Amino acid sequence: MSEQTSTDRVLVLGGGIAGLAAAWRLQQAGVEIELLEARDRVGGRLWTSFEYGPFPVELGAEFIHGDRVITWQFLERYGLRALDDPSQDRRYVGINGRVMPSVDLSRPVGEGIFAPLGQAAEAWYATGRPDTNLAAALRWWADQVGMSLTPELWELWQTLAAIGWSADLEEIGVYGEVEATYEGDGLRNWRIADGQQTLAERIAAELGAAVRLNCVVERVEWNRSGVRVIASDGEHHGRWAVVALPLGVLRGGMVKFVPALPEHLREALDGLNPGVSIKVVVELSNDPWGSRIGCLFVTEPHGIWERPGLALGRQEPVFSLLIGGSEARRLAALPRDLAIREVTRSLGNVLGIDVSGWVRRGVVVDWINDPWCRGGYSLVPPGGAGLRARFGSVVDGCLVFAGEYTSVIRPSTVHGAIESGLRAAEAILSLQAKAAVSP
Ligand SMILES: Cc1cc2nc3c(=O)[nH]c(=O)nc-3n(C[C@H](O)[C@H](O)[C@H](O)COP(=O)(O)OP(=O)(O)OC[C@H]3O[C@@H](n4cnc5c(N)ncnc54)[C@H](O)[C@@H]3O)c2cc1C
Structure with a gap:
């Protein structure tokens, strides 16, 4: 040199x-x-495991959000394949011991399941009032549009905050939310094969x-x-x-x-x-959710279950749960086997199946206490x-x-x-x- x-x-x-x-x-x-x-x-925070089968299990970032984002240029450079994620067309919500298609809960407020959060933030911002948290803006907005704010809907919104912002609604600023437009990214989610x-x-x-x-x-x-x-x-x-x-x-x-x-x-x-997120991956001995469900938003704890093999057509009963906000903080503080048992039992509860004894192995990926995150x-x-x-x-x-x-x-x-x-x-x-x- x-x-x-x-x-x-x-x-x-x-x-x-x-x-x-x-x-x-x-x-x-x-x-x-x-x-x-x-x-x-x-x-x-890009970290992938191949320990659970012939398909990647993402322990950190899961999806490419959008088909027009810069990630694609790098995929093309390296000849890497991306798969349109089928789970987004079969989104379900598990709440109060039952499972329903996500549109059943989000229909009253229009298209996407996340739409109300953005709409409430935009509407608050447009009034010119001082910045507030997303929980306050949602309550105000629901009142403005005459929506009845059921405990179920509120819990779902907390779940969306946990996944989308790795936080509780009360922690998220409305003005900051409006700043992040994700302009032109596209709406579909993709997995790197x-x-x-x-x-x-x-x-x-x-x-x-x-x-x-x-x-x-x-x-x-x-x-x-x-x-x-x-x-x-x-x-x-x-x-x-x-x-x-x-x-x-x-x-x-x-x-x-x-x-x-x-x-x-x-x-x-x-x-x-910096937000708080953890992931739990479990391998079960049987398949509790069959082919109907693509992914499952849950309110106990606030998170989303995915089936990592689905995009590659794999049916192995390996599931991952992304949890954010105060629930992530609480679960991260538990002994690992207790946390795994708790989230698996909750999954069984919403599916109406007793899955106790089904866990073959599991892991908690704790990004909160990871010294480099x-x-x-x-x-x-x-x-x-x-x-x-x-x-x-x-x-x-x-x-x-x-x-x-x-x-x-x-x-x-x-x-x-x-x-x-x-x-x-x-x-x-x-x-x-x-x-x-x-x-
Ligand atoms: C659970 C989870 C799920 C996610 N899901 C998605 C998703 O589906 N789609 C999406 O687009 N994004 C997702 N994200 C967000 C995405 O992963 C991050 O935005 C992105 O990877 C951050 O990249 P970065 O380079 O800024 O930070 P990092 O990836 O954190 O990189 C920082 C690097 O610095 C290193 N480092 C830290 N301290 C030191 C030190 N003292 N000396 C030397 N090196 C150090 C770390 O080891 C790390 O490699 C997710 C994140 C998490 C945690």
Whole structure:
């Protein structure tokens, strides 16, 4: 490496999809990069298991949300196949010991099951009233449109909040919800046939030896002339750094910045909420839900059951449950076998089948207490609109932030994280271009 190249090196902190996308774009532009990742694998919240059968079980991100999002460009590059997810056409709700098609509960308020949450937020915002939480906006909106707010409907909305925002309705800010438009993404959900983690691995394979695994970033010393990172394997030097660490990790102060980050960023880190999510995967000895159900929204606990093999036509009785909000926090605190038993019993209850003794094996994937995540996916609490955008500019000509929580219009998604990484890379490339022309 020439002297010129090594002094222009970019350190990328975090090997989730945002960090990988940033590193990839920089490397494509001929920039020397070094990517530092704490785990023994890349992908972060893209994590796939093949232990349950000849189909991927997603332990983190499950779907590509939309057929026009940037993820598709990477799938095409690597020849990866995506499958239209059949479960979205057979959505059921399990509530109070019975199962019904989701349209039966959502019909009074129009198309999609999530529609009321967006409509209530938009309607509140349009009045010009101060920001509030989604629970208050929904109550107000139901009153405005003359809807009777049954306990069942309320529980369903809490479930949607838990899945869509990894939070309770009371924690979600209306103005922040309006900011995230997901403009033009498309409505259908897709699965990556080889699993989400494969996408991360394909990008990492292109990056080659520049990826350092088992490398925990502990301290970031930065100034206008460069960055020194103290990590578990020693020191790393670069001219610039892309900070692609999760919001939960940055908020928790697990990585020390010297000097401290500017006040406006510390305020934004504290003001956003990393969310809370867990997943439970169970392999049963029998099939309790047959071929009628695609996926099942449940209110005990607030979550959604999926059958991971379905898109590949597999019928093995392997099921996964995504849980968010306070129920996720409660279940994460239980001993693992108790949590697995509780959620399986609840599944049996709504299906009207005694499934006790059916669990062959199960796992709780606890993103909340995962030291390299500390959350679920980010949300904006009341009063927090505008905070995501603060991560869009370069800090002192030296640090650039990337990650799902920095995306204003597509937060909390894989494609939003990819876009944030590409944005961070472009910011560095223009800094580099400026540095090349200044004396
Ligand atoms: C349960 C669950 C389900 C989801 N479902 C979907 C879905 O269906 N569709 C969708 O689009 N999105 C989904 N998401 C959200 C999606 O996974 C995230 O938005 C996206 O993966 C975030 O990418 P990221 O690169 O910003 O962060 P991460 O993937 O968290 O990457 C950050 C990286 O930094 C590393 N790191 C942390 N600390 C350190 C340190 N000190 N030193 C070095 N490295 C460190 C981490 O190990 C990690 O690899 C889901 C998320 C969860 C948790």
